[in-house]
Each structure stands twice: as C-alpha cells, then as structure tokens.
Amino acid sequence: MTKTKCKLCVIDLNSKTEKIYHKDNMCAVLDTIDKKGHCNRVMVMLLRHSEFPTQLEERHCRKMLRIVCNYIFINEPGYWIQEPSRFVSIPNHWHIIASDERKFASDSVQLSKTPKTWFSI
Numbered sequence: 001m002t003k004t005k006c007k008l009c010v011i012d013l014n015s016k017t018e019k020i021y022h023k024d025n026m027c028a029v030l031d032t033i034d035k036k037g038h039c040n041r042v043m044v045m046l047l048r049h050s051e052f053p054t055q056l057e058e059r060h061c062r063k064m065l066r067i068v069c070n071y072i073f074i075n076e077p078g079y080w081i082q083e084p085s086r087f088v089s090i091p092n093h094w095h096i097i098a099s100d101e102r103k104f105a106s107d108s109v110q111l112s113k114t115p116k117t118w119f120s121i
C-alpha cells in the first residue's frame, strides 16, 4: 500500500468533522470511525507514514494516547490499549487503538485474541 492510498495518511486532521483530541508534529489522537460496539474507541497514529516508529516517537505517541484516554474514559473503570496485531486493517502505518470494555462489542472475540494492556482509571 502506497502513502497516497493509505487510509490514515488521507485523514484530514484539520477537518471539523473528525473528532481530534490531540495533534502535534509527531502524532494525532482521534476517534476511530468504526466504534465496533464500544462507546469510546480512539487511536493514536504516527503522522508520518511508517510501520516502525522510533523509540522516541513511540514513547511520545503512547504518552499522548494515555493523556487523552484518562480524559475520555473518566466514567469507565479503565480501558484497553491494543497492541499492533495481525487484526489491524491498516498494517503499514503505525497506530494503536484504545477502547472501553463493552461485553457485546462487535470486536469482543477479536479483542480477546489481541495482545492488549488494561489501564485502570
């Protein structure tokens, strides 16, 4: 997949319709379009098109995601952060997804097989 066809690279991060919680020169944290049955499901994406963030980039992205999650999931007991896995629909542009725990979420089977970490609020 080339950069011009990448679903993440074509997101308009200045759009008023996308729900963007954070953006800087390295990453953006925004709502995922498909909530997959969750009330809240957000992702942090590396701004540059790469499968492999530097250590500095990855640390920064994870930090910004957690800051946003602590705000978004304030009424939840916590949230899951899914590690990049074979289930991701966009495998060649690094991003990670965080979601609340909904028993009947459409991705609950997939989620149960995905490496992930629980963060308590």
Ligand SMILES: [Zn+2]
Pocket: 003, 006, 007, 008, 009, 048, 049, 050, 092, 093
């Ligand atoms: Zn991309």
